[in-house]
Structures are given as C-alpha cells and as structure tokens.
Amino acid sequence: MQTTTRVAVIGGGVVGASVLYHLTKLGWSDVMLIERSELTSGSTWHAAGGFHTLNGDTNMAALQGYTIRLYKELEKITGMSCGLHHVGGITLADNQDRFDMLLAERAKHRFMGLETEIVTPAEIAKIAPVTNIEGIIGGLYDPLDGHLDPSGTTHAYARAARMGGATIQTHTMVVETNQRPDGTWDVVTDRGTIHAEHVVNAGGLWAREVGAMAGIYFPLHPMEHQYIVTEEVPMIADIVDAGGEHPHVMDPAGESYLRQEGRGLCIGFYEQPCRPWAVNGTPWTFGHELLPDDFDKIEDSIAFAYKRFPALEVAGVKSVIHGPFTFAPDGNPLVGPVPGVRNYWSACGVMAGFSQGGGVGLMLAQWMIEGEPERDVMAMDVARFGDWISPGYTLPKIIENYQKRFSVSYPNEELPAARPNRTTPMYDIFSDMGAVWGQQYGLEVVNYYAQHGEPSYETPSFRRSDAFDATAREVRGVRGGVGINEVHNFGKYRVTGPRARAWLDRIMAGRVPQPGRLSLTPMLSEKGKLIGDFTMSCLAEEEFQLTASYGSQNFHFRWFTSHLEDGVHVENISDKRNGFQIAGPKAREVLAACTLSDISDMRFLDVRRMTVGMTDCIVQRVSYTGDLGYEIYCDPMGQRALWWTLWAAGQPHGMVPFGMRAMMSLRLDKHFGSWMAEFSPDYTAAETGLDRFISFNKNTDFIGRAAAEAEHSKGAARRLVAFAVDADDADVQGYEPIWLNGAVVGFCTSGGYSHHTGTSIAQGFLPTDKVADGLRVEIEILGQMRPATVTLTPPFDADGARMRG
Numbered sequence: 001m002q003t004t005t006r007v008a009v010i011g012g013g014v015v016g017a018s019v020l021y022h023l024t025k026l027g028w029s030d031v032m033l034i035e036r037s038e039l040t041s042g043s044t045w046h047a048a049g050g051f052h053t054l055n056g057d058t059n060m061a062a063l064q065g066y067t068i069r070l071y072k073e074l075e076k077i078t079g080m081s082c083g084l085h086h087v088g089g090i091t092l093a094d095n096q097d098r099f100d101m102l103l104a105e106r107a108k109h110r111f112m113g114l115e116t117e118i119v120t121p122a123e124i125a126k127i128a129p130v131t132n133i134e135g136i137i138g139g140l141y142d143p144l145d146g147h148l149d150p151s152g153t154t155h156a157y158a159r160a161a162r163m164g165g166a167t168i169q170t171h172t173m174v175v176e177t178n179q180r181p182d183g184t185w186d187v188v189t190d191r192g193t194i195h196a197e198h199v200v201n202a203g204g205l206w207a208r209e210v211g212a213m214a215g216i217y218f219p220l221h222p223m224e225h226q227y228i229v230t231e232e233v234p235m236i237a238d239i240v241d242a243g244g245e246h247p248h249v250m251d252p253a254g255e256s257y258l259r260q261e262g263r264g265l266c267i268g269f270y271e272q273p274c275r276p277w278a279v280n281g282t283p284w285t286f287g288h289e290l291l292p293d294d295f296d297k298i299e300d301s302i303a304f305a306y307k308r309f310p311a312l313e314v315a316g317v318k319s320v321i322h323g324p325f326t327f328a329p330d331g332n333p334l335v336g337p338v339p340g341v342r343n344y345w346s347a348c349g350v351m352a353g354f355s356q357g358g359g360v361g362l363m364l365a366q367w368m369i370e371g372e373p374e375r376d377v378m379a380m381d382v383a384r385f386g387d388w389i390s391p392g393y394t395l396p397k398i399i400e401n402y403q404k405r406f407s408v409s410y411p412n413e414e415l416p417a418a419r420p421n422r423t424t425p426m427y428d429i430f431s432d433m434g435a436v437w438g439q440q441y442g443l444e445v446v447n448y449y450a451q452h453g454e455p456s457y458e459t460p461s462f463r464r465s466d467a468f469d470a471t472a473r474e475v476r477g478v479r480g481g482v483g484i485n486e487v488h489n490f491g492k493y494r495v496t497g498p499r500a501r502a503w504l505d506r507i508m509a510g511r512v513p514q515p516g517r518l519s520l521t522p523m524l525s526e527k528g529k530l531i532g533d534f535t536m537s538c539l540a541e542e543e544f545q546l547t548a549s550y551g552s553q554n555f556h557f558r559w560f561t562s563h564l565e566d567g568v569h570v571e572n573i574s575d576k577r578n579g580f581q582i583a584g585p586k587a588r589e590v591l592a593a594c595t596l597s598d599i600s601d602m603r604f605l606d607v608r609r610m611t612v613g614m615t616d617c618i619v620q621r622v623s624y625t626g627d628l629g630y631e632i633y634c635d636p637m638g639q640r641a642l643w644w645t646l647w648a649a650g651q652p653h654g655m656v657p658f659g660m661r662a663m664m665s666l667r668l669d670k671h672f673g674s675w676m677a678e679f680s681p682d683y684t685a686a687e688t689g690l691d692r693f694i695s696f697n698k699n700t701d702f703i704g705r706a707a708a709e710a711e712h713s714k715g716a717a718r719r720l721v722a723f724a725v726d727a728d729d730a731d732v733q734g735y736e737p738i739w740l741n742g743a744v745v746g747f748c749t750s751g752g753y754s755h756h757t758g759t760s761i762a763q764g765f766l767p768t769d770k771v772a773d774g775l776r777v778e779i780e781i782l783g784q785m786r787p788a789t790v791t792l793t794p795p796f797d798a799d800g801a802r803m804r805g
C-alpha cells in the first residue's frame with residue numbers, strides 16, 4: 001500500500017469519488033482515496049439516483065446544474081456509462097404559495113442559464129400523464145432533471161480519477177487521524193499508516209465518526225428514507241413500447257418524488273412521521289444492508305400518492321428500498337476547510353449526492369488547489385455553523401429539515417425547531433415588550449415588536465407580510481425621534497499587539513484608522529473577491545475592534561487565524577461584547593443625558609470609551625440606519641443596566657425599540673448594501689462600489705491588491721445600483737431578473753419596502769455601460785414585470801447632513 005500522499009480522501013461514496021476526480025482534474029495527481037469496503041458502501045449504493053437543479057439557494061442551484069452537466073463529460077472521458085436518463089421533471093404546485101415559489105425560481109433561472117419553464121395543468125397532463133391534475137394550478141418543468149445509475153456513476157468518477165493519476169485503496173479502514181506538529185496527517189488504517197499533507201472527510205454515513213478521530217464535531221445526522229419500486233404499470237409500459245420515457249414528477253403536497261423505473265414506477269417520500277437513524281453513532285458493521293420495510297411510516301403518503309398518481313393503486317410492489325443518508329441542520333452539504341484544524345477538509349452532509357456531488361467536488365478541489373472556490377459557497381461552507389453547534393441542536397433541526405424538504409420556503413420564514421437556543425440578557429425584557437423573534441447563527445434576534453394589537457407571529461409570505469404595519473411604526477419612530485436595538489448580532493473581534501496595525505493593513509483593503517477613529521473597509525480574497533465588509537475601530541495604537549456579520553463569524557475567524565502573524569492577537573469577542581444602537585435625530589440628546597462625558601464634539605466615525613450610566617462602554621458614532629446614531633458596546637454583565645439607563649433617557653423623546661425588519665427598511669433609504677446580499681464572495685469591490693473604501697495609495701501589499709487595482713483601472717463590467725420599483729404587494733427579495741428592451745440584463749441582490757420614503761427599493765447589478773440615472777427597466781417579481789427606475793441618489797439624507805451633522 002502507498003504510504004504517502006498529498007491528499008487522503010476518506011470514503012468512497014459518490015462524494016469522495018467526485019472530490020478525488022476533481023483534484024486530478026485541477027492538476028493534483030498524488031491523491032488517494034481510502035475506502036473501508038467496496039466503493040459505494042454507504043448511502044450511495046441504495047440511492048434512487050434522481051437529480052435536479054431546484055434549490056432555494058442560487059449558488060447551490062448553479063452547482064447542481066454543473067453536477068448534472070458533468071455526467072456526459074464523465075462518460076466521454078471514461079467510456080463508462082452513468083446510466084443517464086435525462087427525462088426532464090415537473091414540480092407541481094397545488095396552491096398559490098407553492099406556485100409563487102416556482103415563479104420565483106423560474107425567474108432566477110433566467111440569468112443562470114437554466115432552461116426551466118412554467119407549465120399549465122393541461123401541459124402537465126400531456127407531459128406527465130401519470131399525474132392526476134385535479135387541484136393543480138401549475139408546475140415548473142426542468143429539462144435537466146433525470147436519473148442515473150448510482151454505482152455506475154461512482155465508478156465512472158473513480159476511473160476518471162485513476163486516469164488522472166489518483167490511487168484508490170479499497171478494503172482499508174481508517175481508524176485514526178493524527179496531526180503532526182507541522183500540520184500534516186498520519187492516517188492510520190487497518191493496513192498501515194499513510195502520511196498525508198491534507199485529509200478530506202468524505203465519510204458519508206460515518207462522517208461523524210471519522211470527524212471524531214480528529215476531535216471534530218460535524219453537525220450532521222442520518223435519517224431513514226424509503227422508496228418503492230413497482231411492478232409493470234400499463235400506462236408506463238405503453239410509453240416504453242412507443243419508445244418514450246415518462247418524466248420525473250415532484251409533488252410537494254404529497255411530499256413525494258416519482259419516476260419511471262423500467263416498465264414500472266418508483267416513488268419516494270419525505271414523510272412527516274420520519275425517523276432519525278443511528279442517533280448514538282453509525283455502526284461500523286453497517287454496510288450493504290437495508291433497513292426493514294416500514295409501510296406504517298409512509299401510510300398517509302401512500303394514500304395521498306394514490307390520488308395524485310392513480311396508476312400506482314393497481315401496481316404491485318416489486319421492491320422497497322429503505323436506507324439511511326445524512327443531513328446537516330439546514331439540509332445543505334458541509335464543505336471546505338474545517339475552522340481551526342489545519343489541512344483538514346470537509347466533504348460531508350451531502351443529502352443529494354447525485355445532484356450536488358459534482359459541485360461539491362469542484363468547489364473543494366478549487367479551494368484546496370487555488371486557495372478559494374470560484375463562487376460564493378457560504379450556503380455549504382462548513383464554517384456557517386459556529387462553536388455553539390451541538391448534537392442537541394443538530395438532531396431536532398435535521399428532523400425539521402427532512403419534514404420541510406418539500407415545503408414552501410418563504411423569504412421571511414423563521415423555523416421553530418431548536419429554539420430559543422442562544423439568547424442575551426435582553427431576551428426576557430424584549431419578550432415582555434412584544435418581541436417577535438427570528439434566529440441568526442443560533443442567536444435569537446428581534447424581527448419586530450408586536451405592540452398595539454399587531455400580530456405576534458409573522459405569517460410567512462412571498463408578499464408583504466403582516467409585520468408591515470409594525471415595521472412602518474418602528475421606522476417612523478427612528479426617523480422621527482430615536483430608536484434603540486441590540487448590537488448582539490454583529491461579529492466582533494479584538495485585535496491587539498505591536499503588529500496589530502501592520503497586520504490589519506495587510507488583511508484589510510481600507511485605511512487603518514488612527515486612535516479614536518473608525519473606518520469602513522472591504523476585506524478581499526487573493527482574487528479580489530469580497531470576503532468581508534468591516535467596521536474597523538482604533539481604540540488605542542495597539543488595540544482595535546472589528547465588527548462585521550454575526551453569521552459569518554467562523555468564516556471570518558478562519559481567515560484571520562490562517563493569516564495570523566507574530567506580534568498580533570485576534571480574539572472573537574462576538575458574544576463577549578454586546579450593547580445597543582441608538583439612532584434617529586434625538587440620539588445625541590439621549591446619549592448626552594446618560595453620560596458625564598462631553599459628546600458635543602464627537603464626530604461621525606469617532607470612537608471613544610466612556611461610562612454610560614454605570615456601565616463602561618465603547619461608543620462609536622456610526623449607524624447602519626443611515627441616521628444620526630451611536631453603537632454602544634459593553635460587557636454583557638452590564639448590558640441590562642445599560643438598557644435601563646438608555647431606555648429611561650429615551651422616554652422624553654418617544655424612544656421606540658426596533659427590530660431587524662425596520663433595520664433592513666432603514667438601510668434601503670440610504671441604498672446601503674447588506675453582507676451576503678450586495679456584498680459576498682460572488683462580487684468584487686469595484687462592482688459593488690466598495691472600492692471607494694480601498695486605500696489604493698497606502699504602501700502595503702494588502703491581500704487582493706493586484707486584482708483590485710487591475711479592476712479599478714479597467715473598470716468593472718457590471719455595477720451595483722438601486723432602483724425605485726413600481727411594486728404591487730410584493731417587493732424584491734433577491735435574484736429577480738432585470739429586463740431591458742425584452743432581454744435579461746442583470747439581477748437583483750436584495751430589496752424591500754422603504755417605509756420612510758414610501759417606495760419599494762431594490763438593489764442589483766446592471767452592465768456598467770447601461771447604468772444611467774433614470775433608466776427605465778423592468779424587474780420580474782413573482783412572474784410579473786414591474787416597472788423600475790435606476791436611482792443613483794439615495795432618497796434619504798443624500799448629502800449626509802443628518803448622519804454626519
């Protein structure tokens with residue numbers, strides 16, 4: 001057996017095989033896959049082999065498109081068959097919300113190059129005659145949908161990898177992974193030890209156990225899943241005899257997926273009475289066996305399916321496949337460098353290996369070889385969960401995810417499982433004030449306050465929600481007087497040491513501020529992509545506070561630690577420094593009433609330590625509301641005292657508590673972008689206008705400098721702009737296509753209703769040569785073309801008089 005390798009991929013399911021192939025495809029040939037049994041010995045062998053592009057996350061959908069297109073390439077390279085059946089597929093909608101979701105998906109597909117189309121019930125009956133269209137209002141047809149042979153496909157990946165120089169070691173069980181001081185790994189197997197520079201965990205059903213060998217907890221869990229293959233179905237036999245194939249049909253109302261299998265049908269269910277499997281760990285003895293049939297669990301689903309697909313009722317059951325496969329808490333894969341563990345990579349939690357395996361392999365290989373993936377992969381980045389994640393959280397989320405697999409996902413939806421989980425000292429106080437909570441990165445965050453009879457539950461919707469009036473009231477409170485909200489949901493970092501300034505100068509593209517000042521700065525990848533949008537505050541010459549997205553903490557901290565230098569110390573203090581933001585024209589008066597410090601000379605972007613009431617705080621004059629405002633940070637132990645001080649001082653000015661719904665409306669008034677919407681690794685500083693915060697004249701070779709300079713001098717091909725939208729009852733959410741003269745020329749990044757200005761505002765990208773103030777375009781919202789106008793000047797405080805005054 002080979003005893004050294006650059007990469008040891010543990011696990012020979014479809015995902016491990018894809019990772020191995022993509023490593024060779026991108027140029028690394030000294031790579032090795034280690035499989036304890038034969039290839040496909042986990043979930044892979046018993047999969048139904050279906051593939052589709054539909055995914056609520058646009059980047060995931062694009063990667064699913066890549067995966068599906070790859071199969072023909074694999075067949076060509078290897079001469080092996082993947083058993084491909086590109087039969088197309090229809091997702092049914094039996095109510096308006098489901099149909100709205102399909103309309104929104106269709107719209108996104110326009111600029112993703114996916115040729116899906118909305119079909120009527122009559123067309124569905126024609127394309128997929130096995131469907132009873134009673135109660136169906138429409139569907140989404142995707143010609144790329146289909147199915148394949150799971151084993152043939154995995155072996156095709158494996159052969160392609162071997163052709164690229166990879167080694168595959170089957171019947172070899174990894175029993176330990178031990179890191180050497182230089183960061184490389186000893187992968188101990190039952191047949192000897194392999195010394196590897198990098199380890200990839202593609203252990204599928206055993207990924208938890210493989211992770212534990214390196215002391216890593218992977219938040220995933222196997223769920224039982226069942227599908228049935230029928231005997232011959234006359235209608236299908238007729239189609240086959242006529243040389244045709246029946247397409248796939250996904251029926252979200254029945255939580256089922258159906259396809260042709262030979263001369264019969266195959267149908268699988270995501271049933272509500274679902275069951276997690278192997279809660280205490282996957283047995284090493286489990287392999288090529290199935291779980292016992294369990295018709296009780298799917299009884300209701302079968303009854304529903306008989307109505308939707310009447311041909312099933314008379315078809316005999318040929319076989320039942322009941323097996324386990326893994327899910328992460330949000331149903332997306334766990335991919336990328338594991339934070340805090342050098343040279344250890346994750347390729348697990350892949351619940352749809354035949355839709356996603358290719359994309360996972362490509363992204364991971366790019367990350368390992370080129371340093372970063374070509375697109376934003378936050379939706380599947382293993383860093384999207386923090387240190388707070390635990391098996392007690394994972395299990396209920398996974399059950400919820402399985403049960404909601406076919407449910408409508410609404411943009412304003414808050415999922416209830418495993419909540420409340422993480423709360424600050426304000427939780428009970430805010431709950432008593434009517435807080436309607438949302439969840440971000442495990443943390444409870446107020447969406448709005450239900451007062452004066454406003455709804456205490458925000459009904460999920462694609463249209464304006466019933467939180468509209470409460471949000472409007474909070475916005476009025478801020479713009480007309482003063483509002484207060486918590487700053488717990490910022491990621492916060494303390495950077496100290498003699499080399500702190502020099503390090504920040506290299507890590508951040510912007511100018512590092514002098515003591516007492518703060519600056520806004522993009523953080524760039526080597527290729528010039530936006531990987532952060534930070535506020536950088538200089539508290540003293542060797543002490544800085546950074547603030548950014550709370551949800552990207554692990555993502556950012558992984559970057560910081562992997563670029564750390566001697567003489568600088570970086571600490572994640574996101575949950576150690578809390579506090580409040582006060583914003584609105586009366587904010588200064590409120591703060592002045594709470595502190596003995598003189599704040600009359602405190603300028604926009606100043607930062608100072610001061611005592612507020614009894615609490616020692618860091619106060620900075622900046623606000624994402626775009627108004628006169630202050631962020632006031634303190635130790636969580638002093639947070640309640642700080643609250644009572646600010647709240648009492650705010651009463652004469654009619655202070656209102658406000659939540660994230662109001663915050664996102666207020667930022668639109670100023671056309672401020674939002675992290676992971678306008679600003680993400682999919683975009684560059686020049687495209688988004690954040691290059692105005694880059695210090696091109698500092699003499700530091702900051703990360704991403706060359707790429708940023710090149711784009712800055714050449715000019716970006718597309719540009720982020722804002723639009724005033726003539727909306728009806730639905731605003732832009734993100735990824736809606738922008739039409740000009742009958743063609744799609746761009747897409748939206750986010751939007752919403754600006755309550756202060758009474759306008760529906762969107763932001764999005766247009767080709768730079770098309771950008772002109774007042775340009776009339778159309779934005780497709782839920783299938784309707786809405787007129788929109790490019791607006792280059794923000795409708796609120798355009799000259800900054802209020803914010804800076």
Ligand SMILES: Cc1cc2nc3c(=O)[nH]c(=O)nc-3n(C[C@H](O)[C@H](O)[C@H](O)COP(=O)(O)OP(=O)(O)OC[C@H]3O[C@@H](n4cnc5c(N)ncnc54)[C@H](O)[C@@H]3O)c2cc1C
Nearest residue numbers: 011013015036042043044048049050174204205352353354
């Ligand atoms: C009933 C059913 C139907 C499904 N239908 C579909 C479908 O239609 N479409 C779709 O896309 N997906 C489907 N899936 C899901 C699909 O099977 C998985 O997404 C996919 O197989 C995951 O592949 P994997 O490589 O991550 O994991 P696995 O297939 O579990 O592979 C992991 C491999 O790692 C090996 N391994 C683990 N630990 C070690 C160790 N210590 N040393 C050496 N080797 C080790 C195992 O032996 C195994 O071969 C279905 C799943 C089920 C259960």
